[in-house]
Amino acid sequence: MAVKKLILIIFFLILYPLNAQRKKTDTLYVYEKVIVYDTVYLEKALKIKPAGIHSEPLVISDMNTVPEVPKFEYITITDTTKGLKIKAQKFEFGAETGMGLKNSSWAKESSEKSQQTGFNAGIWISGSIYKRFSLMLSAHIYYWNSTFSLDTNKAETWLDGYYFTEDRQPLLFQKFNDKHLEYALQLKLFYEWKKFRPFIGILANQNVYKMQFMVPENNVLNKLDDFKSKEINFGYSFGIQYRIMRKFLLSLEYQEYKMRNISLKNSAFNFDIFKTNNTFAERKINLGISYTISSW
Known part of the structure; x- marks a missing residue:
């Protein structure tokens, strides 16, 4: 009898932890952290003085827009790997x-x-x-x-x-x-x-x-x-x-x-x-x- 009781106690001790480890249905909440970054642009004057043409300095104030050249100044601006290439219409x-x-x-x-x-x-x-x-x-x-x-x-x-x-x-x-x-x-x-x-x-x-x-x-x-x-x-x-x-x-x-x-x-x-x-x-x-x- 003592041996049977001992076996039951050991079996109980083994099954109890296993039962505690079973997955239980629960609600999972996921929180997303949204971080908003403000883009700050540095306003920098770009002086352009091509030969033969006198114009006011161009100012780049928005990276998504191209500076507007006055209509009476005939200047062609081409973006190259070395920077801005200015071609004056002579x-x-x-x-x-x-x-x-x-x-x-x-x-x-x-x-x-x-x-x-x-x-x-x-x-x-x-x-x-x-x-x-x-x-x-x-x-x-x-x-x-x-x-x-x-x-x-x-x-x-x-x-x-x-x-x-x-x-x-x-x-x-x-x-x-x-x-x-x-x-x-x-x-x-x-x-x-x-x-x-x-x-x-x-x-x-x-x-x-x-x-x-x-x-x-x-x-x-x-x-x-x-x-x-x-x-x-x-x-x-x-x-x-x-x-x-x-x-x-x-x-x-x-x-x-x-x-x-x-x-x-x-x-x-x-x-x-x-x-x-x-x-x-x-x-x-x-x-x-x-x-x-x-x-x-």
């Missing part, structure tokens, strides 16, 4: 069109209107020379409307009559008006200040006036022919441009140049109807819009 090519008013002192007595109206179109190329300064070379063609018309077949005019060439050939006046084409070449110096670009310049132009005469053919005065002016005149200009968009500019310009006489030429004749010692002045005011086609 040259620009574009076109311009506009309208204007013209006043010619030589035509005051004949003109019914004090000013001629017209329009123009042209192309230009511009390059930076020093900081905010740049040079522009432009070529324009102008069309000017007529302010007076002289026609000897309709009414008497102050130019009626016979004229003679250097070799004494007779010419009979027929028609003349101041409607004409004008070709101009300009060199301008610009200064860029914010969106404004004041400028001064020099110009050379040619006015193509036409006068019609009856000319001799086989010694008989029976052929109509045109005589044209081809003199080169020189003058100056000044004005201002305003940048309304990155590639569009408005311009207001004043031009003035001197004309020494008005000499009319023909391939078959040499003839000067206004051969005097007078110097005439022509003045123009032009309003135009310019577009930058490309830059490099």
Whole structure:
């Protein structure tokens, strides 16, 4: 009996701990610790001074945004392994069109209107020379409307009559008006200040006036022919441009140049109807819009 009791006690002592170690169903709570980190950016001024371009320092204030370059500063920024690579746009090519008013002192007595109206179109190329300064070379063609018309077949005019060439050939006046084409070449110096670009310049132009005469053919005065002016005149200009968009500019310009006489030429004749010692002045005011086609 003592042996049985001993075996039972040992068996009990073995089973009790095993029963205490059995898994019990329970609720498990899991807590997640959330840590919020605030990103602090150090504001650092990045000074960029590419050759030929003057601009305000760029400031990087947000790592997720790209600094905005002023629209009138043509700068290309490329991210490389060595840092920021700055490429300045040194040259620009574009076109311009506009309208204007013209006043010619030589035509005051004949003109019914004090000013001629017209329009123009042209192309230009511009390059930076020093900081905010740049040079522009432009070529324009102008069309000017007529302010007076002289026609000897309709009414008497102050130019009626016979004229003679250097070799004494007779010419009979027929028609003349101041409607004409004008070709101009300009060199301008610009200064860029914010969106404004004041400028001064020099110009050379040619006015193509036409006068019609009856000319001799086989010694008989029976052929109509045109005589044209081809003199080169020189003058100056000044004005201002305003940048309304990155590639569009408005311009207001004043031009003035001197004309020494008005000499009319023909391939078959040499003839000067206004051969005097007078110097005439022509003045123009032009309003135009310019577009930058490309830059490099």
